[in-house]
Amino acid sequence: MKTMAIIGSQWGDEGKGKITDLLGQKCDIVVRFQGGNNAGHTIIVGDKKIVLHLIPSGILHPHTVSVIGHGVVFDPLSFKSEFEEVRQSGVEINPNNLKISINCPVITSYHKLLDSGREGHADSTKIGTTGKGIGPSYEDKIGRRAIKTHDLLDKNLLKEKLTSILLEKEVLFKNLYHVEYPSLEDETERLFELGQFIAPYLTDTFSFLQDPSRRDKKVLYEGAQGVLLDIDYGTYPFVTSSNTSVASIYSGAGIQQHFVEEVLGITKAYTTRVGEGPFPTELHDDVGEKIQKVGHEFGATTGRKRRCGWLDLPLLKYSIESSKLTSLALTKLDVLTEVDELKICTSYNYKGEVIKSAHPGINLYQAEPVYENMEPFKDKFENAGDLSPQLKAFIKTIETFVEIPVGILAYGPERNQIQFLKDYF
16 A cells, blocks of 8 residues: 545544654554644653654654645744744654645735634624634635745735735724734734745645656655544534645545545544534533543643533444545553443434434534443553453444444554554555
8 A cells, every 4th residue: 555544533632643643653554634833643652752743743754754735724833933942842843854835825924813802802702712723724825915935035916915815804804803913014024034934845745746756755745633523524614724634645645546545434432522613422421521531531622621522423334424534543441441431433413213323404502412332441551452341332333334344453652552453564
């Protein structure tokens, strides 16, 4: 196998970081293709905790080239801060092992102010955004007025484009959100200086990936968030502003093969969600609180508490269908060993009918989960392959329902707390 994608199969926060890290060390290139610094991968390496928001996790492996594709919205200030933190942890970063697309839309101060202003305004729908300017930056991209990373190298052009961006936003800052904002001159100077910092890493990443000399390389495509946050396939409007499914690889990076051969869906053994939006299996009891506490369910990017609930198979099946997942990685199994009851959602009661589908035509707020009670598993995961009958039954129930195999089991934050049931690469 030469090409593989790692996609979150739920609402993000599934534990993609460690698995991306482990598979990335087997690859020549790791590519980030969508989203921005509103996502975070937490990777534990020995006694160090490394949190990555923009830089692909391939950066932790000296032989791997990390690529930030043009589908990513790029905050140069956040990147500089992350760059310095990663370097301080002892990781080498140079223009040979990190490539940033010359065509990434840039997140400006104006985007962040607009994002937080909307979320905090009394008349706005509360989406639960991170306030990092992701949505407004994608809006300017679609509106054909985005500043691209290569624009940061030309101060005159940068000022001209910022003038156009500020023209509309200034009205909102002054008359609707009543917020202070940087002057055109200050923002131009700030971004130009950051442009000088990122200049050595700017690359035509599309051509880099298409180069015939790299067609035999092993490439891992690293997704952010999860399918249920996809702007088209997710629980709209409580979604992110990019396509988080596998299709975004083709538009946000480009591939040198005809297709992505393996699409691995990272799936928690339960379900979590940050922010607003429907969540059929959410638990509002002591069990939900225990899962939240044992699982340390706080966002890597925002620190926000995650809502917790049982695994939802109809939603998982929908994610598999909409992103063409070929196998699953089941994460955080160790958390469920701490609870004394175990349930799994296998259908919904919806408008007087029992349905097993979570397609976009149903209102998830009105979907009442129907659970199958499972016997709890208490595995210690001390010997690879030595799984209890209860855990085997849990895995079998999932595989039977979704019709693809579970290829990876993960049961802790360390690199060695993982078991491969399938051979990848």
